[in-house]
Amino acid sequence: MRKNKAMTAILACTMALQAPVAAGAAAPLDNNAKAVVSTENTLQTAAKKKGLKLERGKYYYYKNGVKVKNKWLTLKRNGKYYKYYFGANGAAYAGTKVYGTSVPAVKKISGAYYGFDRLGHMLKGTYVANNKFYVFSSKNGKMNGTLSVKLRSACKYKKSTATLKRLLKNIGLKPLKTQKLEGCYGDGYDVIYTYKNFQISAHENLDGTEIFLGLIAR
Numbered sequence: 001m002r003k004n005k006a007m008t009a010i011l012a013c014t015m016a017l018q019a020p021v022a023a024g025a026a027a028p029l030d031n032n033a034k035a036v037v038s039t040e041n042t043l044q045t046a047a048k049k050k051g052l053k054l055e056r057g058k059y060y061y062y063k064n065g066v067k068v069k070n071k072w073l074t075l076k077r078n079g080k081y082y083k084y085y086f087g088a089n090g091a092a093y094a095g096t097k098v099y100g101t102s103v104p105a106v107k108k109i110s111g112a113y114y115g116f117d118r119l120g121h122m123l124k125g126t127y128v129a130n131n132k133f134y135v136f137s138s139k140n141g142k143m144n145g146t147l148s149v150k151l152r153s154a155c156k157y158k159k160s161t162a163t164l165k166r167l168l169k170n171i172g173l174k175p176l177k178t179q180k181l182e183g184c185y186g187d188g189y190d191v192i193y194t195y196k197n198f199q200i201s202a203h204e205n206l207d208g209t210e211i212f213l214g215l216i217a218r
Contacts, residue, residue, distance in 0.1 A: 151167055
């Protein structure tokens with residue numbers, strides 16, 4: 001009798017080990033299975049990304065979870081359309097802010113130069129970057145090299161501002177504000193001309209002549 005009971009206990013244990021996991025019970029995952037689940041979760045999260053995203057201070061655009069690279073895109077933001085260019089790493093070309101002043105980024109794309117503001121928007125119009133004038137077409141944003149060089153040539157330190165002011169007027173640019181301050185440079189007045197995207201610093205002598213001192217982006 002004892003022998004039969006022992007055999008019955010052994011058979012019961014064997015059947016228990018061979019029995020399938022009960023419905024609803026979670027089987028433990030090995031390391032490989034955990035890695036697969038983790039990868040699947042990561043891919044699912046990435047696949048959810050779409051549209052324009054700000055990540056670590058830079059803008060990216062996602063399509064089906066993949067960054068757009070080396071491509072122009074026209075995107076609508078706050079009711080307006082803007083052109084962006086997303087570079088080789090997927091980040092939109094964008095300017096910076098230096099000591100509180102917005103400085104455009106100037107980039108060469110397919111043989112032409114373009115400007116971009118801090119938000120990655122392609123620029124049109126006249127701007128100052130690195131103390132140089134850049135004139136971007138009002139139609140396609142391409143830099144007008146000829147006009148840009150003319151404006152730069154007219155910015156000679158301590159030389160007359162007459163040519164510079166005439167060139168700016170010819171392209172339809174007028175100061176939004178003109179300030180005359182007590183002269184720090186010498187007898188006369190220090191003058192600041194504030195335009196939409198930049199400022200010109202000059203000095204007016206007592207005889208009424210004016211000399212160029214510098215450019216400031218804004």
